[in-house]
Amino acid sequence: MNGVRVLVGTKKGAFVLTSDAERKHWDVSGPHFGGWQVYHVKGSPADPNRIYAAPSMDWFGQTVQRSDDGGKTWEPVGNAFAYAGETGTHQWYDGTPHPWEFKRVWHLEPSLHDPDTVYAGVEDAALFRSTDAGQTWTELPGLRGHGTGPDWTPGAGGMCLHTILLDPSNPQRIFVAISAAGAFRSDDGGASWKPINRGLVSDYMPDKEAEVGHCVHRIAMHPSRPEVLFMQKHWDVMRSDDAGDSWREVSGNLPSDFGFPIEVHAHEPETIYVVPIKSDAEHYPPEGKLRVYRSRSGGDRWEALTQGLPQEDCFVNVLRDATSIDQLDPCGIYFGTTGGQVYASADSGDTWQAIVRDLPAVLSVEVQSLS
Amino acid sequence: MIQVLLPHALSRHAGIDTLLTLELEGPVTPAAILDQIEDRHPVLRGMIRDHVTRARRPYLRFYACERDLSHEPMDQPLPDAVARGEQPFIVLGAISGG
Numbered sequence: 001m002n003g004v005r006v007l008v009g010t011k012k013g014a015f016v017l018t019s020d021a022e023r024k025h026w027d028v029s030g031p032h033f034g035g036w037q038v039y040h041v042k043g044s045p046a047d048p049n050r051i052y053a054a055p056s057m058d059w060f061g062q063t064v065q066r067s068d069d070g071g072k073t074w075e076p077v078g079n080a081f082a083y084a085g086e087t088g089t090h091q092w093y094d095g096t097p098h099p100w101e102f103k104r105v106w107h108l109e110p111s112l113h114d115p116d117t118v119y120a121g122v123e124d125a126a127l128f129r130s131t132d133a134g135q136t137w138t139e140l141p142g143l144r145g146h147g148t149g150p151d152w153t154p155g156a157g158g159m160c161l162h163t164i165l166l167d168p169s170n171p172q173r174i175f176v177a178i179s180a181a182g183a184f185r186s187d188d189g190g191a192s193w194k195p196i197n198r199g200l201v202s203d204y205m206p207d208k209e210a211e212v213g214h215c216v217h218r219i220a221m222h223p224s225r226p227e228v229l230f231m232q233k234h235w236d237v238m239r240s241d242d243a244g245d246s247w248r249e250v251s252g253n254l255p256s257d258f259g260f261p262i263e264v265h266a267h268e269p270e271t272i273y274v275v276p277i278k279s280d281a282e283h284y285p286p287e288g289k290l291r292v293y294r295s296r297s298g299g300d301r302w303e304a305l306t307q308g309l310p311q312e313d314c315f316v317n318v319l320r321d322a323t324s325i326d327q328l329d330p331c332g333i334y335f336g337t338t339g340g341q342v343y344a345s346a347d348s349g350d351t352w353q354a355i356v357r358d359l360p361a362v363l364s365v366e367v368q369s370l371s
Numbered sequence: 372m373i374q375v376l377l378p379h380a381l382s383r384h385a386g387i388d389t390l391l392t393l394e395l396e397g398p399v400t401p402a403a404i405l406d407q408i409e410d411r412h413p414v415l416r417g418m419i420r421d422h423v424t425r426a427r428r429p430y431l432r433f434y435a436c437e438r439d440l441s442h443e444p445m446d447q448p449l450p451d452a453v454a455r456g457e458q459p460f461i462v463l464g465a466i467s468g469g
Contacts, residue, residue, distance in 0.1 A: 035380055059430040059464040060381060060418040076384065076414040080422045 001369050004326045005070065006334055006355070007051065008342055009038035009364035014053055016071040017355050023332055023346040026355045032074060033065065040321055042108050043070075043368045047115035052134060054105035054120070062104055064120075066134050077134035081105070081122055084141040090124065091153040100124045100144065107321060109164035113171075121161030125152060125178040127190065140190040143176065148195060148212045155180035155215055162320055163219050167226040175229065175244065180215040183231065185244050196244030200233060218320045220262045222269035230272050230299070232262040232320075237274055239299050250299020255286045261323035265348060266331040270298040273325075273333060273349060275318040283338075284315035292335070294349050308352030309343065316341070322362050327369035336362025374459040375404055378431075381419070381462070385412045390459070399454040401433055402445040419462060420445075434461040 006017040013031025032038075036055035044050040051067040053074065062081065065074040081102045089097035103123040111117035116133040126144055128137040143149075143161075152159060160179055167173035174186045175196075182197040200214045207213075215234035222228065231238040231247065235258050238247040251257035256276040265271035272295050278286045285291060290309045293302040316337035326332040333349050336342045340359040345352045375391040382389040393407050402425075409416045420427050425445070427433065432441045436450045436458050452458040 057380065059378070059428065060384075061421075061428060062417070063384065063414075079414075079417050082423055 001326075001328045001371050003370045004328065004332060005043070005048070005368040005370055006324070006342065006344070007041040007043065007053075007071065007364075007366045007368070008336055008359065008362060009041045009053070009321075010336075010340070010360040010362050011037050012360035014038040014041050014055070015356070015359060017342065019355075021328055023326075023328070023344060024353075026344075028356055029071070031360075032071070033063075036063070037104075038363060039105060040107050040364045040366075041071075042110060042366045044110040044115040044118075045112050046110070048368050048370060050110070050115040050133075052108045052110060052118050054108055056104040062102070064105065064108075064134050078130065078136050081120070081126075081128055081137050082139070083126060083144070084139040085145075088144065089150060090159065091151055093154065097150065100126065102126075103158065104160075106160045106162045107164055109166060112166050112168055119164050119166075119174075121164050121176060123158045123160035124154070125159045125161040125181060127161055127164070127174075127176055129190065140186075142186070142191050143184060143193045146184075146193045148181070151212055152178065152181040153213065163216070165219060165221055165226075165229075167221075168223045169226050173226070173243070175219060175221075177216040177219050177231075179217065180213060180234075182212045182214040183216050183219060183229075183244055196240075197247070198245065199240075199247030199249075200238065201236070201249075202234065204234075217260045218262050220264045220272070222264040225269045228269065228298075230262050230264060232259050232274055234258065234280060237262065237299060250295070252295070252300035252302055254293055254302050255291075255304075259318075260320040261318060261335065263323050263325050263333065265333075266325050266327045267329060268296070268331075271296050271348070272298060273323070274302075275323070275335065277317060283317040288313050288315060290314040290316065290337075292333070292345075292349055292352075305345070305349040305352070307350065308345075308354075319363055321364035321366075324365045324367040326367045332367065334365050334367055336365045338362065372456045373399060373404065373453065374456055375408065376459045376461045376463075378462060378464045380464070381415060384418070385414050387412060392456075398446075398448045400446050400448055401427075401440070401443075401460070404449075404460055405445075430465045432461075432463045432465055434463055435459070 008015040013034040015030030033055040041053040053065040092098035107121040109119040120128040163177035165175040292305040316339035323335040
């Protein structure tokens with residue numbers, strides 16, 4: 001590896017930050033798609049020059065942009081996300097059935113092997129796939145249609161499919177997570193799905209352990225152990241050792257177990273990271289101290305990482321797609337804040353520096369490790 | 372020649388000028404104008420009106436001749452001054468307010 005490229009989506013455009021393997025000096029380019037809300041930007045693992053971005057704007061709706069030169073230039077591709085077959089209904093805030101309505105793309109997940117294949121998680125929650133480099137999109141309707149879909153209810157932030165994990169050891173296995181429905185798994189390439197929420201407990205639900213309705217914020221896995229999943233839920237940090245069939249809480253000594261992102265170290269499958277947030281009403285760090293917490297034991301025991309991060313008067317948030325790790329050694333970890341800072345650590349979280357401080361509110365951060 | 376004024380964000384997205392000129396056969400209606408714009412510039416599909424319902428996107432407005440035509444039927448002929456090319460058909464983004 002001889003460098004990294006950090007892809008940053010913000011409320012008013014996308015930015016591309018590049019550095020050599022030292023990760024000390026950064027070049028910042030952008031804004032790309034200035035003025036557009038860029039919920040996510042992600043590069044293809046199979047071809048790092050192929051990058052997909054999902055800018056949207058309340059006025060003009062959704063676009064999808066594709067770059068074939070590592071983010072230097074972009075071209076708009078297909079933006080038609082039509083639900084398959086009978087649109088159907090989910091539950092609305094007042095308990096009535098509400099037709100599924102496409103609002104925006106939250107997450108793009110390029111295939112591990114084919115640069116032209118990419119998945120899109122959208123609001124209202126559904127999973128789409130393109131096999132022609134983003135020109136056309138087809139829903140995988142088995143997710144909405146597996147049975148619990150009519151019971152899904154949006155949270156205050158909308159009913160979004162925000163997490164897509166592709167199992168590197170089993171091309172037929174896909175995990176997704178939806179706010180506020182829960183986690184789901186397919187073992188047949190996305191044709192059929194089942195909820196995987198056993199062990200989740202959500203006090204805001206009348207049946208705290210219901211099959212669906214849990215507000216999962218993010219799931220992460222290490223590619224060497226795809227059956228082990230880590231989850232940041234609305235409250236609670238959770239772990240599964242059986243591909244989501246059951247979960248147990250590993251919040252341990254965290255100052256707050258509310259938060260959005262969760263990541264796994266590139267080379268240590270039992271080292272995980274979260275960014276605790278005070279509460280669901282107070283979307284900022286406890287005590288005004290921006291701390292990443294690291295567990296080297298796969299949860300339960302956590303240590304605060306603070307060196308280089310603001311430890312007073314800091315009241316930013318770190319959103320669910322706004323953290324990422326690189327594949328270098330030592331592993332780099334990155335996150336962006338709603339205050340427009342992007343922080344990087346080139347030593348697995350021990351020390352941090354701000355790459356940039358004054359971007360628009362950061363919605364997503366993804367890192368590409370370049371060779 | 373019919374004139375259409377697009378929001379800056381859309382013209383930039385499509386790589387075209389904000390002021391478009393079109394020639395239409397038949398009635399000059401919002402639907403006919405948008406059909407031709409989308410045929411000529413497919414990247415604008417879904418951005419002025421919904422892909423499926425073909426309804427105007429909620430935060431866009433259609434103005435012409437100092438009138439708000441946003442709530443008129445999409446297949447209703449536009450004022451003669453628009454059809455003669457003397458006044459533009461304006462696609463405008465609603466203000467954010469606040």
